[in-house]
Amino acid sequence: MSPDQLEHTTPDAAAIKDLIGCPHCDALYVVRLPEHGGRAVCTHCHTVLIAPRKKAGKKMIALTLTVMILVIAAMFFPFIDINASGFGNSTSILDAASSFRSGYMVFLSVLVAAAILFVPLLRTILTLYVLVPVVRDRPPLPHARRAFRWSQELKPWAMAEIFAIGCAVALVKVQDLAHVGLGPAFWMFAALVVLVLINDNFLCTWSVWKSLELEED
Amino acid sequence: MACRRCSRVWPMGQARCDRCGSKLVSRDTRSLQKVWAWWIAGVIAYIPANIYPMLVTNTLVYRSENTIVGGAVEVAHHGAYGVAAIILIASVLIPVGKFLAIAFLAITAQRGTSVTPRARTHLFEIVEFIGRWSMIDVFVVAILSSLVQLSVVASIRPGPAALTFAISVICTMLSAQSFDSRLIWDAVSRQQPRKTP
Ligand SMILES: [Zn+2]
Ligand SMILES: [Zn+2]
Numbered sequence: 001m002s003p004d005q006l007e008h009t010t011p012d013a014a015a016i017k018d019l020i021g022c023p024h025c026d027a028l029y030v031v032r033l034p035e036h037g038g039r040a041v042c043t044h045c046h047t048v049l050i051a052p053r054k055k056a057g058k059k060m061i062a063l064t065l066t067v068m069i070l071v072i073a074a075m076f077f078p079f080i081d082i083n084a085s086g087f088g089n090s091t092s093i094l095d096a097a098s099s100f101r102s103g104y105m106v107f108l109s110v111l112v113a114a115a116i117l118f119v120p121l122l123r124t125i126l127t128l129y130v131l132v133p134v135v136r137d138r139p140p141l142p143h144a145r146r147a148f149r150w151s152q153e154l155k156p157w158a159m160a161e162i163f164a165i166g167c168a169v170a171l172v173k174v175q176d177l178a179h180v181g182l183g184p185a186f187w188m189f190a191a192l193v194v195l196v197l198i199n200d201n202f203l204c205t206w207s208v209w210k211s212l213e214l215e216e217d
Numbered sequence: 218m219a220c221r222r223c224s225r226v227w228p229m230g231q232a233r234c235d236r237c238g239s240k241l242v243s244r245d246t247r248s249l250q251k252v253w254a255w256w257i258a259g260v261i262a263y264i265p266a267n268i269y270p271m272l273v274t275n276t277l278v279y280r281s282e283n284t285i286v287g288g289a290v291e292v293a294h295h296g297a298y299g300v301a302a303i304i305l306i307a308s309v310l311i312p313v314g315k316f317l318a319i320a321f322l323a324i325t326a327q328r329g330t331s332v333t334p335r336a337r338t339h340l341f342e343i344v345e346f347i348g349r350w351s352m353i354d355v356f357v358v359a360i361l362s363s364l365v366q367l368s369v370v371a372s373i374r375p376g377p378a379a380l381t382f383a384i385s386v387i388c389t390m391l392s393a394q395s396f397d398s399r400l401i402w403d404a405v406s407r408q409q410p411r412k413t414p
Contacts, residue, residue, distance in 0.1 A: 019226035021219020024338055025402040028226060045338040049224065082364055084371060091364040108380050112359050149222060149237045156390060159352055166356030172300040173292060174365060209223040213236050
């Protein structure tokens with residue numbers, strides 16, 4: 001049992017505003033902020049409820065901006081090139097996304113493009129839109145709450161990191177067919193994967209919701 | 218009553234969360250119906266994904282059509298056991314494991330089980346986390362078919378399985394998302410009132 005675990009409560013014992021309900025098992029707790037770097041965990045199911053980080057906002061913004069630049073840059077550079085018997089070809093991420101051209105396969109193209117480009121990009125825009133005013137101690141922009149909810153709901157559909165692993169698998173698969181090399185965009189994507197993972201780790205959704213609520217009141 | 222998205226608590230009877238705007242439901246009674254509907258769709262789409270070819274390779278000497286498992290076997294023949302393992306895990310083990318795990322969670326949420334709720338919550342978290350990784354094979358097909366277009370020497374085209382496989386992954390992701398994990402804990406509080414110190 002960690003010292004930061006929250007206390008159980010009955011619904012009337014505290015002002016309703018100071019309560020937090022575990023999204024996984026519905027247990028109610030009185031909010032008690034853990035120290036920076038610590039985390040509040042649900043005693044029932046061990047879901048992490050609150051995990052504030054020092055200067056998390058500024059770090060998040062820096063990371064999100066980097067992710068945004070990397071995604072945009074990766075679109076325009078080739079990420080794999082191939083050579084066999086004098087014929088050569090190089091592929092950018094846009095090429096890969098639009099590779100299903102015939103008939104019903106177009107649906108798949110749209111899907112791949114959304115998962116590896118548009119959803120990750122949209123999430124960075126939404127995150128910046130929400131966080132920049134909060135970090136600069138300004139009132140949130142209009143519809144900031146909706147923007148933050150969308151960015152959270154889109155999270156499982158952003159698959160840039162899975163695409164990066166897919167590149168590595170594809171490389172091995174064509175090795176005996178042709179000579180393959182990695183382009184600059186591949187390394188951008190590799191960096192992106194690391195950043196996305198760090199970024200999601202930094203974000204304490206509860207803290208963001210709390211600050212959006214405080215500032216809009 | 219707690220919001221499932223932002224964990225803000227509201228009095229009973231409120232319809233919408235004022236903080237994040239998502240709909241409040243004490244218990245999503247239709248949750249299990251949705252879970253099963255997406256689950257069945259996912260299983261149905263997964264069958265042709267394994268029968269039809271995922272990749273169609275044309276070279277000067279041969280033309281080959283590879284199913285998911287066939288592709289992994291071929292890669293293993295070339296000695297790349299690690300990659301073969303990745304393909305098999307991502308395209309066979311994870312999807313089948315997910316089907317079983319979701320079915321187990323949905324059935325036990327209704328009937329009760331000796332497996333502790335905490336263990337089942339962990340299982341649910343794993344299912345939610347790992348499901349997206351099945352998309353890897355679809356991305357590999359996308360990369361290969363855009364990359365390997367070398368005139369007559371070699372070309373790769375996507376097969377119909379790529380589409381049904383993607384649909385299957387999406388359906389199972391939606392199935393897992395519609396599962397109301399609080400149902401796991403409800404069965405417990407029905408048997409013994411939840412202790413609150
Ligand atoms: Zn909990
Ligand atoms: Zn809410």
